[in-house]
Amino acid sequence: MSTPPLAPRVQAVSDSVFATLLAKHPLPDGPIHPLHVGDTWLAPPEGCGPDDAVLSDDPDASRYAPVPGLPSLRAAVAERLVRRTGVPTVPEEVVVTPGATGGLSAVVGALVPHGGEVLVPVPAWPLFAGGVRVQGAVPVSVPWLAVDGPEAAVEALSARATDRTVAVYVNTPGNPTGAVWSEETLDAVVALAASRGWWVISDEVYDGLVFDGRTTSVRARDPSRVVSAYSCSKGFGMAGYRVGWVVAPAPVARAVARMQTYGTYCASRPAQTAALRALGPAGDAWLVQARAAYEALGAEAADLLGVPRPEGSTFLFVDVADALGGEPLDVLLIDLLRQGVLVSPGTSFGPYPTHIRVCFTSAAPDVVREGVRRIAARIGRA
Amino acid sequence: MSTPPLAPRVQAVSDSVFATLLAKHPLPDGPIHPLHVGDTWLAPPEGCGPDDAVLSDDPDASRYAPVPGLPSLRAAVAERLVRRTGVPTVPEEVVVTPGATGGLSAVVGALVPHGGEVLVPVPAWPLFAGGVRVQGAVPVSVPWLAVDGPEAAVEALSARATDRTVAVYVNTPGNPTGAVWSEETLDAVVALAASRGWWVISDEVYDGLVFDGRTTSVRARDPSRVVSAYSCSKGFGMAGYRVGWVVAPAPVARAVARMQTYGTYCASRPAQTAALRALGPAGDAWLVQARAAYEALGAEAADLLGVPRPEGSTFLFVDVADALGGEPLDVLLIDLLRQGVLVSPGTSFGPYPTHIRVCFTSAAPDVVREGVRRIAARIGRA
Numbered sequence: 007m008s009t010p011p012l013a014p015r016v017q018a019v020s021d022s023v024f025a026t027l028l029a030k031h032p033l034p035d036g037p038i039h040p041l042h043v044g045d046t047w048l049a050p051p052e053g054c055g056p057d058d059a060v061l062s063d064d065p066d067a068s069r070y071a072p073v074p075g076l077p078s079l080r081a082a083v084a085e086r087l088v089r090r091t092g093v094p095t096v097p098e099e100v101v102v103t104p105g106a107t108g109g110l111s112a113v114v115g116a117l118v119p120h121g122g123e124v125l126v127p128v129p130a131w132p133l134f135a136g137g138v139r140v141q142g143a144v145p146v147s148v149p150w151l152a153v154d155g156p157e158a159a160v161e162a163l164s165a166r167a168t169d170r171t172v173a174v175y176v177n178t179p180g181n182p183t184g185a186v187w188s189e190e191t192l193d194a195v196v197a198l199a200a201s202r203g204w205w206v207i208s209d210e211v212y213d214g215l216v217f218d219g220r221t222t223s224v225r226a227r228d229p230s231r232v233v234s235a236y237s238c239s240k241g242f243g244m245a246g247y248r249v250g251w252v253v254a255p256a257p258v259a260r261a262v263a264r265m266q267t268y269g270t271y272c273a274s275r276p277a278q279t280a281a282l283r284a285l286g287p288a289g290d291a292w293l294v295q296a297r298a299a300y301e302a303l304g305a306e307a308a309d310l311l312g313v314p315r316p317e318g319s320t321f322l323f324v325d326v327a328d329a330l331g332g333e334p335l336d337v338l339l340i341d342l343l344r345q346g347v348l349v350s351p352g353t354s355f356g357p358y359p360t361h362i363r364v365c366f367t368s369a370a371p372d373v374v375r376e377g378v379r380r381i382a383a384r385i386g387r388a
Numbered sequence: 389m390s391t392p393p394l395a396p397r398v399q400a401v402s403d404s405v406f407a408t409l410l411a412k413h414p415l416p417d418g419p420i421h422p423l424h425v426g427d428t429w430l431a432p433p434e435g436c437g438p439d440d441a442v443l444s445d446d447p448d449a450s451r452y453a454p455v456p457g458l459p460s461l462r463a464a465v466a467e468r469l470v471r472r473t474g475v476p477t478v479p480e481e482v483v484v485t486p487g488a489t490g491g492l493s494a495v496v497g498a499l500v501p502h503g504g505e506v507l508v509p510v511p512a513w514p515l516f517a518g519g520v521r522v523q524g525a526v527p528v529s530v531p532w533l534a535v536d537g538p539e540a541a542v543e544a545l546s547a548r549a550t551d552r553t554v555a556v557y558v559n560t561p562g563n564p565t566g567a568v569w570s571e572e573t574l575d576a577v578v579a580l581a582a583s584r585g586w587w588v589i590s591d592e593v594y595d596g597l598v599f600d601g602r603t604t605s606v607r608a609r610d611p612s613r614v615v616s617a618y619s620c621s622k623g624f625g626m627a628g629y630r631v632g633w634v635v636a637p638a639p640v641a642r643a644v645a646r647m648q649t650y651g652t653y654c655a656s657r658p659a660q661t662a663a664l665r666a667l668g669p670a671g672d673a674w675l676v677q678a679r680a681a682y683e684a685l686g687a688e689a690a691d692l693l694g695v696p697r698p699e700g701s702t703f704l705f706v707d708v709a710d711a712l713g714g715e716p717l718d719v720l721l722i723d724l725l726r727q728g729v730l731v732s733p734g735t736s737f738g739p740y741p742t743h744i745r746v747c748f749t750s751a752a753p754d755v756v757r758e759g760v761r762r763i764a765a766r767i768g769r770a
Contacts, residue, residue, distance in 0.1 A: 203389030
C-alpha cells in the first residue's frame with residue numbers, strides 16, 4: 007500500500023514565497039543584494055566570533071547541556087533582565103532555546119491548545135503564525151498598520167477575540183515594520199489580556215535595537231502573564247549559532263523546557279558558551295555600535311525609498327502599489343531579482359499584496375545601499 | 389482573570405522520573421557515577437573538539453544556515469549513505485537537524501496527524517514516545533522484550549495496529565536494550581508496513597555502534613517508506629553540539645524541513661561545520677576506536693551484572709526484580725544515589741518497574757567500572 011498523506015499540520019504551512027520564486031528565476035551573475043533575509047553583516051561581539059575558539063571556555067562543550075540551558079547562562083540572563091528592566095528574575099524563569107524561533111515554538115506548544123487561537127497583529131513575522139499553525143492552533147490576524155494609540159489597539163484586538171483566544175502576540179520593535187509600540191499601547195494591551203485571561207507572548211528579539219535607546223519591557227507590566235522570547239541572532243549578530251532564551255513564570259518555563267526536551271533537547275552547547283560571553287561587556291559594546299550603524303543605514307534607506315525613518319529593528323516595510331501599475335507584485339520581485347536584488351513580498355507578513363520588506367542590515371552597507379538604490383529606481387522614487 | 393491552563397499536549401508528558409527523584413534526594417559529596425545519561429566520555433573526532441576552533445572553517449558561521457542544512461554537509465551525508473548502504477541518495481533527501489531528537493520530532497510532525505497512532509516496540513527511548521504525544525498523537529506500546537524472530541514481530545505489531553496506525557518506530561541497535569534486530573525481522577517489519585500502508589520511522593543513532601561491525605540499513609528495504617534519523621551525538625561523541633540528520637524521500641524531506649523552519653529554523657551552523665569534519669577520515673577513525681572501547685566496556689559491565697553482553701549501543705537493560713524484595717524500584721534507585729550512582733528506572737522506557745538502564749560509556753571507564761561494581765553489589769551479583 008502507498009504511504010499515508012503528510013500530516014495536516016505540515017500541509018497547513020507553505021514553503022516560502024521567495025523560495026518558490028527563486029526556484030523559477032535563477033539569480034543573475036554579478037553582485038547579489040540579499041535584502042530579503044533578516045540578518046546582519048556585522049561580526050559577532052569580540053570573543054564570540056568564528057575564529058575565537060569559543061568552545062574552549064567549556065571543556066564539556068561536546069556533551070549534553072541541561073535541557074533548560076547551562077546554569078551559568080541562565081543566571082547571566084536573569085541578571086541582565088533585572089539590570090535592564092528592574093523586574094525581579096530568577097534563573098528558574100529562564101529557558102535557553104535554539105534562538106527565539108525555537109523559544110516561541112516551545113512557548114506556543116506549552117500554552118496554546120490544539121484549536122486554540124492567538125491574536126497576531128499584522129503585518130507580522132511569518133514564522134510565528136506558521137509556528138502556531140503547525141501546533142494545530144489558529145493564528146488570528148489583527149490588522150495593525152492603521153492602529154494608532156491604546157484605544158484603537160484594544161478595539162482591534164477585541165474585534166477578533168473569541169472564546170477560543172488564549173494569547174496575544176506582541177512584537178516591538180516589530181518585524182517587518184520596525185515600529186515601536188508606545189508605552190500606553192503596551193499598557194492597554196497587557197491590561198486587556200489580564201481582563202480577558204489571555205497570555206501575552208512577547209517577541210523581544212529586537213530588544214536593544216530601538217534607535218533612541220529606549221528599553222521597553224512588556225514583561226514588567228505583568229510578569230505572571232507575559233512570556234518573553236529573546237535572541238542572540240539579532241541582539242548579538244549570532245543567528246547561525248541558534249541561541250536565545252525564553253523568560254516566563256517558573257511553571258511556564260518548566261513547561262517550555264518540557265516541550266524543548268522533545269524538540270531539540272537543548273540549544274547547542276558551544277553556542278550557549280558564546281552567548282554567555284556576549285552577555286558580558288563585549289556584547290554591550292557590540293550593541294552600542296550596531297545600534298548606531300543600523301540607525302544610520304535605516305535612515306539612509308528610508309530617505310532613498312521615500313518612507314518614514316524606522317524607529318528600530320532592521321527593516322522597512324514599503325508600500326509599492328504606485329509602482330505596480332495594476333500588475334501583481336511578483337512582476338516587480340522578478341524585475342528586482344534580475345538585477346540581483348532580493349526583497350520579501352508583503353504577502354509573507356499578512357494581507358499586503360503591494361508591500362515589500364527590505365532588510366537594511368543583511369549585507370555590508372555598500373551592498374545594501376546599491377540594492378536600495380535599485381529598488382528606489384524601480385519604484386520610481388530615485 | 390487568571391491565565392489559561394497549560395496546553396494539553398504539554399500536560400501529556402511528564403518531567404523525567406529521575407529529575408523528580410534527584411530533587412528530593414540530593415547527591416552525596418564524593419565521586420558521582422552518572423550512568424543514567426546516554427553520553428560518552430570520549431572527546432569528539434580529531435579536529436572537531438572544543439579547542440579546535442571548528443568555526444574558522446566557515447567564515448559565515450555566525451549567519452543563518454539554510455533550513456535543511458549547509459549544502460556541503462547534505463552532500464557529504466548523501467555520499468556517506470551511498471558508501472555505507474548502497475542505496476542511491478541525493479542531497480535533497482537529507483535534512484540536517486538539531487540532533488536526532490530534533491530530527492525525529494520534525495519527522496513525527498510531518499508524518500503523524502493529531503490523533504494518529506505510531507507503533508512503538510518497548511522498551512524504547514522515552515523521548516520518541518513523548519515527541520509523539522506532544523504532537524497530540526498516540527504512541528502505542530508493543531511489548532518487544534520477548535519477541536524472537538520475524539513471525540513474532542509481525543504478530544506483536546499486528547496485535548496493536550488499528551486503522552489509525554500511520555507508522556512503526558524501529559530502533560536498532562536499540563536504546564535501552566542494546567539489541568540488534570535480525571535481517572529477517574527487519575525484512576518482515578518493513579514488509580508488514582508496506583502491506584498495511586505505514587511509514588517506517590527508523591532511529592539509527594547507534595549506526596556504526598554494532599560491535600561485530602555489521603551495517604544494517606533499514607532504509608535499503610524500502611527507500612520510499614523508510615525515514616531514518618541519524619545523530620552525531622552517539623556516532624561521533626558530539627551530543628552537546630546538537631547536530632544530526634534525517635534521510636527521507638524528497639517530498640518528506642521537504643516537509644521535515646518545513647516543520648523545522650518553525651521549530652529551530654536550522655541546526656547550529658558551527659555544529660554543522662564540525663559534523664562535516666566528522667564525516668571525513670577523522671570520524672571513521674573515531675568510530676573504530678569508540679566501537680572497540682565500548683564493546684570491551686559493555687562486555688565487562690555485563691559480566692559484572694550477570695547479564696548477556698550487549699550487541700551494540702551503549703546500554704544494558706537489567707532486570708533487578710530479585711534484588712527488590714517486593715519493594716518499589718525507587719528504594720533501590722535512592723540507595724544507589726546515596727552511593728553516587730545514577731541509573732535510569734525501567735519505567736522510563738515502558739512497563740518495566742523492575743528494570744534499570746545502565747549506560748556504560750557516559751563517564752570515564754574507571755568511573756563507569758566503579759559505578760557498575762556498586763550496582764552489582766547492591767543487586768547481589770558481586
